[in-house]
Amino acid sequence: METLKIGGVSITWLSGGVTNLDGGAMFGVVPRGLWSKKYPHNERNQIELPTDPFVLQMDGKNFLVETGLGKGKLTEKQLRNYGVTRESELDESLERLGLKAEEIDYVLMTHLHFDHAGGLTKLEKGQYLSAFPNAQIITSQVEWDEMQSPNIRSKNTYWKENWEAIESQVVPFEEKWSFGAITMVHTGGHSDGHSILIIEDAGEILIHMADLMPTHAHQPVLWVMAYDDYPMTSIAAKEKWLPYGLAKNAWFSFYHDAFYRAVKWDKEGKQIVESIKRER
Template sequence: METLQIGNVSLTWLSGGVTNLDGGAMFGVVPKGLWSKKYPHNEKNQIELSTDPILIQMDGKTILVESGIGKGKLSEKQLRNYGVTRESELEASLGKIGLNPEKIDYVLMTHLHFDHACGLTGLVGGKYVSTFPNAQIITSHIEWDEMRNPNIRSKNTYWKENWEAIENQVVNFEESWKMGPISMYHTGGHSDGHSILIIEDGEEMAIHMADLMPTHAHRNSLWVMAYDDYPMDSIAAKEKWVSHALKRNAWFTFYHDAFYRAVKWGEDGQIVKSIKRQG
């Protein structure tokens, strides 16, 4: 498992599943001739995307960023449509470092689309129960509202199976949430309630742009997904936060990238430092 140290904060990537989605949808209006030079695709025009949560350990607290796609939750049709080649191995990943789901104190959800939220619950005896029963689950107020009351577009990604069992654990915020060196900021864009995550400790910084920048190939502010509900908000948020992070020489971390866990970019836009995904 790959790790990154930001001051006294430790980040470890876990195994939350692998999907393969349409490259055109993932890069929106960007021509294939451009995006395919930066991110490979298969014969079906699909690109590989991990769904790997990040474990944060600091000050005796154990925190999870996102929850993976779960295991045994998707139907055969869904597994096929979403190109799932591996379901979540989250519990096994935690076990390798001496942890289990009961020891998670917080789960930070940038948004609640199924590929981020399926791991929040699991079937036990034919009933969905919380995967992380002792955790506070943090997400924006707007996102939580839409999760429970999806519209005609979003009902395909906000599922009651992912929220009914955990609603008494959810803690909402309006514009921001902070705990020590960790901050979450509401941005909108990909979803109306989408948020990003920033870790600052000492002189070091990491930024998790979540689905505003799902892969390293989405660095360009204009390269946003067709899945984004509010693409102009995505562009505005990227313009603001990417510029801020580059000035701080920050690490950019990823949940979906099949090749990199984290990167740093130089002034010329080239990757100058990276942590590559292993397997």
């Protein structure tokens, strides 16, 4: 399991599942001739996209960022349509870290699409239960509202089986939520309630752009997904936070990248100068 330290915050990446989705949808209006130079595709034009959460450990507290696809919850049709080649192994990953699900204090959700929120609940004897029963679940108020009342487009990704069992644990925030070195900031863009995560301690910084920058290949400001509900808002958020991070020599981490857990670019954002590669 790959790890990183940001000041006094320990970061460990987990195994949350693997999907394979259409590369054109993942890169929007960017021509395949451009994006395929940075991210490979198979013969069906699909690209490999893990859904890997990570654990933050700080001041005796355990924070889980995102929750993976979940396990045993998707139908055969869903497994096929989303190109799932592996479901979540979250409990096994936590065990390797010496943790149990009951020991997670906070679950930080950048947004609540099924591929991020599937692991919030588990299916036991036909009933959905909270997977992290002792945790506060943090997400933006806008995201939480839409999760419960999705529109005609978003109902395909906001599923009641991912939220009804954890409703009492959710602690929504308006524009910002902070705990020590950790800050969540509402950005919108990919979804109306989408947030990013910033960890800053002892002069070091990591920015988790979540689905504003799902892979290292999405670093160009205009390279946003066709899945984004508000692409111009995504672009504006990238225009703000990418230069902010580059100026601070930040690590940028990824939830969906098949090759990198996190990278540092040079100050111009042209070259990767340091990286943590994902075990394959």
